[in-house]
Amino acid sequence: MIEIEGENLKEILKKGCPFNFNELKKNNCVNSVFNGIAITIDMIQENPDKIRLFVLRSFSDSFYHSITDSSLEYGYKAV
Numbered sequence: 001m002i003e004i005e006g007e008n009l010k011e012i013l014k015k016g017c018p019f020n021f022n023e024l025k026k027n028n029c030v031n032s033v034f035n036g037i038a039i040t041i042d043m044i045q046e047n048p049d050k051i052r053l054f055v056l057r058s059f060s061d062s063f064y065h066s067i068t069d070s071s072l073e074y075g076y077k078a079v
Helices: 007-013 058-075
Strands: 001-005 029-034 037-046 050-055
Touching: 001 007, 001 058, 007 050, 007 058, 029 058, 037 058, 050 058
Parallel strands: none
Antiparallel strands: 001 050, 029 037, 037 050
């Protein structure tokens, strides 16, 4: 599980996921793919945007690299 928050969160997810994130609201979740990796997205809160991403353990390293790479232009910081 990876938890991400920030105002550009939906823009980061749009880079690798075909889902329309404008429709995702608090307490909803969706199964989709991010750069070919199956994920579950759980919207925790809307202001600021905060989500949890779930991925199979065997894809976790690839997914982490992919999501952090997509986040670099928005000032990615690991906490």
